[in-house]
Amino acid sequence: MNQISPVQADTASRATQPDLRRVDCDPDFWYPVAWSADLRKDKTLAVSYAGTPIVLVRPEEGSVFALYDRCPHRQVPLSKGTVNGQTVRCCYHGWAFGRSGRCIDVPYLGKGKLPNGVRTFPVREAGGLIFVFPGNPEKADTVPFPKLAQTDNPRYKTKHFSPRVNCHYTFMHENLMDMNHQFLHRRQMGQIKARFLGQDRGENFIEARYSFMRCAGQQPLAERLIFGKHKDLQGREQPVEEVVTIRTEYPYQTLRITDKDGDLIMDLWTAYVPVDKEQRVTQSFGLLSILRPQTPLLIDLIWPALGWFTNRIFLEDKEIVELEQAAWNEVGHDRNVEIFPVVVGLRELLARCGIPHGTTRPDTAPATPATQPATA
Structure with a gap:
């Protein structure tokens, strides 16, 4: 009996799977859309989820609220308006909307029936981030909120960190999950080789574990300061000193590094948020927690070097995933030949947990009723 090669198996799998770059993020999760520090009191901030405009509002007192960022009158962005107490007032005709989304004042209407309100979005603040729930708001209280590294x-x-990348969010998941691409980072990391240690899978997650072996070149300073100096073994195979665990637990991704005793050294949490309607632009939000060394203030001294090092690595990844997106744009469909079982499983997970492109839009939910009392 003829055996099926990995390439043949992947080709057969792709024939039965949807084009992964045409699978949208499921909106029924908590997604970060801004940093808390970027929204000042009595101000608005315009953000977007998958082409849906959202305005974040921080009143002088009380929590942040989020509305659909279009005044129903002339479709002018409410984010251009002003905040007064618990309301935001459109910059054009002064229509005012409360945190419930209701229109509570039209200055020239008097006490007549007020027009339609706008949709609201559930909001939470945690870890220095502002999250919205862009899907069905009735699910917001039951969908688990993510654990945000070690904030x-x-x-x-x-x-x-919050880089914007011109690619579909699935390319970002694949890039981090597949540690076999260290050749790309040889100028920053030296010559290292990823060793696959195993994987776990579940209905909504996939996890891969790696260790790294240095083949040649010096250990980067930032790496040495965080993990300690690795000895030159003069060609002998390096033992497992750290374990890198990468996990996509839909729709988030984490990378955790533990030492040989199992103690957590580094904890990364990241979310890839689609910006545009076609979901070809991704806003990443990441939290990278580093264990403080025993020497006081040492972490503050190495922080600039760590920032420079991680940024250089990211810029190389950014260029690659944008090249992947450009190739998809050129041919109009996914032609990737994937042979690494973990990434094959990851692609299946993303396809299963996502939704077909164009199936739903978060802004299609009805707004508040047309006839409303003048209250917030």
Whole structure:
């Protein structure tokens, strides 16, 4: 009996699977859309989820609220308006909307029946981020909120990053999950080889574990300061000193590094949020927590070097995933030949948990009723 090669198996799998780059993010999850520090009191901030315009509003008192960022009158962005107490007032004719989305005042209407309101989005703030729930709001209280690295643990210092990348979010998941691409980072990392240690899978997650072996070149300074100096073994195989665990637990992704004793050294949490309607532009939000060394203030001294190092690595990844997206744009469909079982499983997970492109839009939910009392 003829055996099926990995390439043949992948070709057969792709024939029965949807084009992964035409699978949209499921909106029924909590997605970060802004950093808390970017929204000041009595101000608005315009953000977007998959082409849906959203305005974040932070009143002088009370929590942040989020509305559909279009005044129903002339479709002018409410984010161009002004905040007054618990309302945002459109910059054009002064229509005012409360945190419930209801229109509570039209200055020239008097006490007549007020027009339609706008859709609201559930909001939460955590880890220095503002999250919205762009899907069915009735699910917001039952969908688990993600654990955000070690943001609440004083033993760790956390770095924020939020790069925008011109690619489908699935390319980002694949890039981080597949540690076999270290050849790409040889100028930053030296010559290292990923060793696959195993994987786990579930209905909504896939996890891969790796260790790394240095083949040639010097250990980068930032890596040495965080993990300690790795000895030159003069050609002998390097033992497992750290274990890197990468997990996509839909729709989020994490990377955790533990030492040989199992103690957590580094904890990365990231979300890839589609910006445009076609979901070809991704806004990443990441929290990178590093264990503070025993020497006081050492983490503050190495922080700039760590930022420079991680940024250089990311820029190389950014260029690659954008080249992948450009190739997809050119041919109009997914022609990737995937042979690494973990990434094959990851693609199946993303296809299963996502939704077909164009199936639903978060802004299609009805707004508040047309006839409303003048209350917030």
